[in-house]
Amino acid sequence: MxxxxxxxxxxxxxxxxxxxxxxxxxxxxxxxxxxxxxxxxxxxxxxxxxxxxxxxxxxxxxxxxxxxxxxxxxxxxxxxxxxxxxxxxxxxxxxxxxxxxxxxxxxxxxxxxxxxxxxxxxxxxxxxxxxxxxxxxxxxxxxxxxxxxxxxxxxxxxxxxxxxxxxxxxxxxxxxxxxxxxxxxxxxxxxxxxxxxxxxxxxxxxxxxxxxxxxxxxxxxxxxxxxFDPLTKLRNRRALEMHVRKRFAGRLMRLKPMSIIMLDVDRFKRINDDCGHIVGDRVLRKVSEVIRQQINADATAFRFGGDEVMIVIDGANLDSAIELAETIRKQVLLIPQNEIAGQTVTCSFGVAQLNQNELWDSLVSRADKALYQAKEQGRNRVSDGDLLSEQPIAIKA
Missing domain, CATH: 1.20.1070 (Rhopdopsin 7-helix transmembrane proteins)
Incomplete structure (x- = not known):
């Protein structure tokens, strides 16, 4: 020893x-x-x-x-x-x-x-x-x-x-x-x-x-x-680009079902002008919180720009995407007004499903047009982008 x-x-x-x-x-x-x-x-x-x-x-x-x-x-x-x-x-x-x-x-x-x-x-x-x-x-x-x-x-x-x-x-x-x-x-x-x-x-x-x-x-x-976007805690445009690049990397990935939801806050500019940008930021945080709570592991939310949000749902058809959009729309209406300076917040939604051999830009364009259609029809509603389908564009080998 x-x-x-x-x-x-x-x-x-x-x-x-x-x-x-x-x-x-x-x-x-x-x-x-x-x-x-x-x-x-x-x-x-x-x-x-x-x-x-x-x-x-x-x-x-x-x-x-x-x-x-x-x-x-x-x-x-x-x-x-x-x-x-x-x-x-x-x-x-x-x-x-x-x-x-x-x-x-x-x-x-x-x-x-x-x-x-x-x-x-x-x-x-x-x-x-x-x-x-x-x-x-x-x-x-x-x-x-x-x-x-x-x-x-x-x-x-x-x-x-x-x-x-x-x-x-x-x-x-x-x-x-x-x-x-x-x-x-x-x-x-x-x-x-x-x-x-x-x-x-x-x-x-x-x-x-x-x-x-x-x-x-x-x-x-x-x-x-x-x-990630520091205000909303959603992923940013850079993350979206990486997600899309990965999703469209191979033909088999492109053939899998995918739908997207485009949404924004109704009359958001008026909220900023009337109540100030601090309240506007608070509205964005509250809406983003609702989105994060409602999406599952197959869905990813991105801040597309300003008050616009894109939700990409892998493996989902159009009906499932519309159902999710409706759920988020209803939950946004339940945001307590005392948390957002007495404002009633609503959102409009455009939904589209990826067609076979369709390019990403074409899919986004259809969802974006559906979103504006929802606004033209009175806001606070979900619009189906497949009713506005453009001719599918084939992807070159």
Whole structure:
């Protein structure tokens, strides 16, 4: 065993160093990049994981209450703060963090008792290890079950790091319970030495996982800016061009049924002129929200321009597209007027189905003409573009 002995003071110093570096890095990231709710708390928690061992390493230099009680308390609170911050970052119910925190006063009481009244390193190690195990396993669960749509590999690595450390702390609790009293903690056996090594691994792995997760979020935000309209949250014209290019890439794809819906807000210019562009923007957001709620996985909505929206429905015939358009039309009428400055909002719709060997421009033209026909007939209605069919145009090989 001596051949594999680890220098706990050196490991302790490495924990402190890594914790300070990563904590500083996250704080600078929070100040200079896209702000992430909960990240500052996560950075403070990483810092606490380093500050605690620093005080423990000063045992004999500072009083025991400062080295043992305060040092371990900082570690426990750091892990508790980690749990709370990750509930925010991963969008999970904070009640889990609050539930685990209820055990902290009892842990502190035992920690003080086994330091001042009945000194026992063995008892302190068991108490701290068991509580850390509870926090880490709970944190792993929270990270894994969080509602935020984050990069899966980063989430799994972050969750797995806490799960591994939590299970090791549980093993350490059992091992310490079955062992004799510990005389000198800094010169103790391999299991306790490995705790310092695994703490370093934990700090590095959760920090790397968090950086990976944040990087993936930045990439996702750039993607959304490139392919999504920021006002309506619908896809933009660039995304539409890519969708059409993919849809018409092969002959078999062109032969599959497809329908489109063209719609816009009735008298939208009047809304802008009478109520202002802020209300107009609010109307567009509300209509777009209705559209997103009503379409399924086979339909994709794009902001075509201004107040005009195109919905492309793969695998749908004309009747299905008309039915969807009617549903959206009726739901738009239900938008509460108090949310849009007392305005009653209606939409007009033009629907068309792709004919065999028809070009995309021809399909759009028919849907667009149907939309204007709906407006000419009184607005707030759905018009069938196939009644306005142009002669199909053959696609050249």
């Amino acid at each position: 001596d051949a594999f002995s680890l220098d706990m003071r050196t490991l302790n110093f490495i924990i402190i160093l890594f914790s300070f570096i990563y904590a500083l890095g996250f704080m600078l990231f929070q100040r200079t990049q896209l702000r992430v709710s909960g990240l500052t708390m996560f950075a403070v928690a990483i810092l606490g994981i380093g500050l605690g061992p620093m005080l423990i390493g000063l045992r004999g230099v500072v009083p025991d209450w400062a080295s043992i009680v305060v040092g371990n308390l900082i570690i426990l609170m750091a892990f508790q703060l980690n749990l709370y911050s990750l509930c925010i970052i991963r969008q999970y119910n904070k009640n889990m963090a609050f539930a685990v925190a209820t055990g902290l006063p009892l842990v502190i009481t035992f920690l003080v008792y086994f330091t001042t009244q009945f000194p026992s390193t063995r008892a302190r190690v068991m108490i701290i290890s068991f509580y850390l195990s509870t926090i880490c396993i709970t944190t792993a669960y929270v990270v894994y079950k969080g509602q935020r749509n984050d990069f899966k590999l980063a989430v799994n690595m972050l969750s797995g790091s806490f799960a591994f450390f939590g299970l090791y702390m549980l093993f350490r609790t059992i091992y310490t319970f079955l062992s004799a009293e510990i005389d000198d903690y800094m010169e103790t056996g391999m299991v306790h030495q490995l705790t310092f090594l695994f703490s370093i691994i934990l700090v590095v792995s959760i920090s790397f996982s968090m950086l990976w997760l944040l990087y993936a979020r930045l990439v996702q935000s750039i993607h959304e800016l490139s392919y």
